[in-house]
Amino acid sequence: MDGTCMIRFSADCECRVLFDEIADKWSMMILTVLEPAPHRFNELKRCLEGVSQKSLTQSLRKLERNGLVSREVLDTSPVSVRYDLTDLGRSLLPPFKALYKWTWESLPQVEAARGAYDARVSPRT
Numbered sequence: 001m002d003g004t005c006m007i008r009f010s011a012d013c014e015c016r017v018l019f020d021e022i023a024d025k026w027s028m029m030i031l032t033v034l035e036p037a038p039h040r041f042n043e044l045k046r047c048l049e050g051v052s053q054k055s056l057t058q059s060l061r062k063l064e065r066n067g068l069v070s071r072e073v074l075d076t077s078p079v080s081v082r083y084d085l086t087d088l089g090r091s092l093l094p095p096f097k098a099l100y101k102w103t104w105e106s107l108p109q110v111e112a113a114r115g116a117y118d119a120r121v122s123p124r125t
Contacts, residue, residue, distance in 0.1 A: 021066060026051055026059040028096055031068065031089055038072075038084035068092065 009016055021027065026048065033039060033047045045056055060083060063069040068089035072082045085093075 018066065021062045022068065022092065024059065024062075026055055027063055028099075030056075030059055030063060030083075031085065031092055032096055032100070034069065034083060034085045034089070035093055038082045040074075040080050040082050044083065063089065 022031075029048055030044060033044060039047070041056070041060075044060075045051060045053065048056065060069060060071070064071050064083075067086055070084050070086050072084070074080045074082055
């Protein structure tokens with residue numbers, strides 16, 4: 001490395017792929033919702049306002065494939081599925097909580113920066 005970039009995000013880096021999958025729009029929220037207890041699919045959907053069935057299904061599959069969420073088929077009529085955090089998934093909660101706390105604490109500064117930016121770049125009428 002030439003010193004201008006200490007961290008390199010190469011396109012084929014497996015860490016980059018994993019980061020993309022755990023830091024997407026819904027995955028972080030799914031893991032947070034599952035923290036206190038396992039949830040069935042529709043319970044998760046109700047907790048995540050605005051998520052489509054397709055997006056929730058895709059996110060849960062990625063999380064399960066990466067070993068962060070477990071999926072248990074329940075012997076009920078009709079058959080239902082319950083999702084829970086694995087130990088690996090639970091290990092992500094401390095950094096997620098830190099990010100959530102930072103978001104709430106920094107929101108006023110972020111909103112001020114947005115307002116200043118919008119005032120600078122908005123076309124004047």
